[in-house]
Amino acid sequence: MHVPEPDPEAGPPTVTVGPPTVRARAWWSDELVADTDRAVRVESPDRAPVLLFPSAAVRFDRFRRDGAGAAGPLGGGGARWRPADPAGDGPSGDEGVLWHYDGSPAGCEGVADVVAFDHDRVRVELVDGGHDGANDLVTIRFPNWGDAADLIAVMDVQPMGEHRYTSVARADWRRPVVEASQVLGQAIVAATRDCGGRRVVSAHLISARVADARLPLDFEVDPLADGRTFSSVVVAVTQGDRRVAAVTALLDVTAPDVIRHAVEAPDVAGPADSSPYDMSVTGRDLRIVDDAYTGDPDAPVGPPILDTWVRFREVPDDPCLHAGLLAQYTGHMSIAAAMRPHAGVGQADAHRTLSTAINAIAISFHAEPRADRWMLYHHLSTFAGDGMTHSECRVHDLDGGLLASFTVDAMVRGFADPSQTVDDRTAL
DSSP, X not given: OOOOOOOSSOXXXXXXXXXXXXXXXXXXXXXXXXXXXXXXXXEOTTSOOEEEEEGGGBOGGGEEEEEXXXXXXXXXXXXXXXXXXXXXXXXXXXXXXXXXXXXXXXXXXXXXXXXXXXXXXSEEXXXXXXXXXXXXXXXXXXXXXXXXXXXXXXXXXXXXXXXXXXXXXXXXXXXXBOOHHHHHHHHHHHHHHHTTTOEEEEEEEEEOSOOBTTSOOEXXXXXXXXXXXXXXXXXXXXXXXXXXEEEEEEEEOOOOXXXXXXXXXXXXXXXXXXXXXXXXXXXXXXXXXXXXXXXXXXXXXXXXXXXXXXXXXXXXXXXXXXXXXXXXXXXXXXXXXXXXXXXXXXXXXXXXXXXXXXXXXXXXXXXXXXXTSOEEEEEXXXXXXXXXXXXXXXEEETTSOEEEEEEEEEEEEEOSSTTSOOOTTTOO
């Protein structure tokens, strides 16, 4: 299955200023050549974003001017610079690695005297965190997908008429495909708002078709029943005239306990003792317990279990968004957990030599989550075979309380024609 091919004529860039808490750095070899907390992010459809550094933050003494008008990451108009590269001082640079714009780059009015680096040759990174001390810092390789605020905007579906909601679109230029768990989270937000704020008890997603992340999604909530204590709905998810998914949801108004028990959280290292992991989003903390996930097919095998800690730095005080963000991460690690016991197989193979996708997710909420506090996702793959995997998973808070349980059914298959050329941007 494929999403439509991208439009080769990308639109004009849109300029957004990155979060002021995120520090941007650029490295040539192992030498720091730029450092700022005032970088500007430039985005264009179907192209990698570009980070613009104020020229005052760049060490021009490490480079030499090569000429003007050479096409750079934002087209012409900038002066190209090469590494100065004195003898024995780092790798040689026969091509331009940065472009200095005295004026405004094309389409970036209001931004001037800035530098754009060649991200393929210069290591550009975002230093995120700093809220909990040194262990809270994580380096995000640029270009990245975006910020947690961008993800929250995607999840925050808005009303477009009676029982109808729509989302904003935000695509990863590397792979403009909507994740199934994102759709689940958005449908949960739509159902909660449509039912007057009743909490979602359970929701079940069936993913029918691939959705294009460059286009908005529409959510139509069909009420099945609306009683004094329970509501049930079906959410039809469409893109254009195509039905891409369906979600059923049960909601309630809660009631006092008659009985209460919950399974205990797994005995694993906490977030402070787990390694930060770069999943291309600033403003979201992600820690992998025991460094168990790499995606590398040659990584050591282990049990079909992956434990990850997740926390968002800032989330609006809106319970349905916290529930939606919890659901959004449910599709991220279950396939990797299923692959972990098998040598020579890893998520780096996905969409290249292996066809993988989430087919269905079922989630039950047991407490009101706070996505701005640590959540432990425990992924246990209980079966893999016949081209399918099944995982039984839980989400706990930092104190061990059970927030949610979910199951994931997914496919892991070889491509029907191994000789065909696969576009990993769009292929499942």
